[in-house]
Amino acid sequence: MEAYASDEARGNKEGGKQAVKQLKMLFSPIKIGTMEVRNRTVMPAMATNFAAPDGSPSDRQINYYAARAKGGAGIISTGCTEIDPRGKGTASSPAIWDEGLIPAWKKFDDAMHVHGARMVQLLHKQTSRQQISSKQG
Numbered sequence: 001m002e003a004y005a006s007d008e009a010r011g012n013k014e015g016g017k018q019a020v021k022q023l024k025m026l027f028s029p030i031k032i033g034t035m036e037v038r039n040r041t042v043m044p045a046m047a048t049n050f051a052a053p054d055g056s057p058s059d060r061q062i063n064y065y066a067a068r069a070k071g072g073a074g075i076i077s078t079g080c081t082e083i084d085p086r087g088k089g090t091a092s093s094p095a096i097w098d099e100g101l102i103p104a105w106k107k108f109d110d111a112m113h114v115h116g117a118r119m120v121q122l123l124h125k126q127t128s129r130q131q132i133s134s135k136q137g
Contacts, residue, residue, distance in 0.1 A: 018062025026039065026040050026041065027039045028042070029038070035118055035131055036096045036118075037074045037075055039072065039076060042073070042075045042077070043068050043075070043076040043077060045078070045079040045080065046047060046077075047079055047093075048061060049092065050064055050092060050093070051091040051092050052092075052104075053092070054095070054101070054102050055082060055085075055088070055098075056094075056095070056105070057094060057102060057108040058092075060063040061094065062108050062111050063111075065108065065111070066111040066112060066114070066115060069111070069112040069114075069115035070115040073117050074116075075118050075120055076112060076117050076118070076120070077119075077121065078119055078120070078121045080094070080096060081096050081121055082092075082094065082095040082096070084097050085098075089117070096121075
């Protein structure tokens with residue numbers, strides 16, 4: 001806001017008002033399809049490698065993302081989440097290839113919702129079918 005205050009101090013009141021209007025829009029609610037989002041800020045996908053060895057969200061991972069939700073992010077991408085155990089990249093990569101992982105992901109999701117954030121999964125890390133087939137021999 002200091003940059004906009006200096007615009008006004010220099011007599012550029014319209015520039016300052018426009019900037020403030022844009023900032024207000026950034027922090028205003030929006031509806032995307034049926035999903036209500038508290039603001040227009042998005043935390044992009046990141047590879048934290050905080051998952052448990054079975055791919056479920058660990059307490060460390062949940063706490064990391066919950067802190068971003070508490071900090072005000074409107075939408076948080078879960079990052080690279082593996083969809084098949086044959087494509088597991090690292091021991092601490094998150095996964096969603098088994099229904100047994102759903103309760104842990106629900107706990108993860110609930111921790112974000114408590115702070116008003118919405119979760120999206122836009123990216124998955126996976127080897128191609130051809131690569132998987134060649135690994136199997």
